[in-house]
Amino acid sequence: MAITPLSYGTRLVGEARTKYAAELAAHYNNNHSIRSLMAESGRSYGFVYKLLKEAGVTFRPRGGVRRTEPSEN
Template identity: 45%
Template sequence: MAPEVPPRSSGVPGGPPVESARTDPNRQVRGDERRELTEYVSVEYEKGQSIRDIASTIGRSYGFVHRLLAEADVDFRTRGGARKSPRK
């Protein structure tokens, strides 16, 4: 089950939420919407989701998600899985 993407506000008080970034992956994300998306991405990454999984969930590229995480000063995990035996 994929995590739910948080709704983004339209910037107009009482206005409808903006459609998710999935509708137009080339649209620039700025201001409050970018801060909300950065927070969402950071929380999901800290929960253990991979960057690729988060990117596919929100309909954006790996590079975009990585950039958001870097802007949030997230400590990146090392590449690959756990080793089964100690390194020789």
């Protein structure tokens, strides 16, 4: 399932904005990163983040897998 690309500067208002935010949220909730959504949509990180926030997404913590025990070298 691909994200509908938007050209830079395209204004999203009203129902179109709500639908696009829901589309991005569905992808984010299926373990896509904000950066991958940014690349697919053609919009900035801030724009994607803002729409995800408007859609009520619970954001994952930053970073990769955290180690529970210190590594032994």
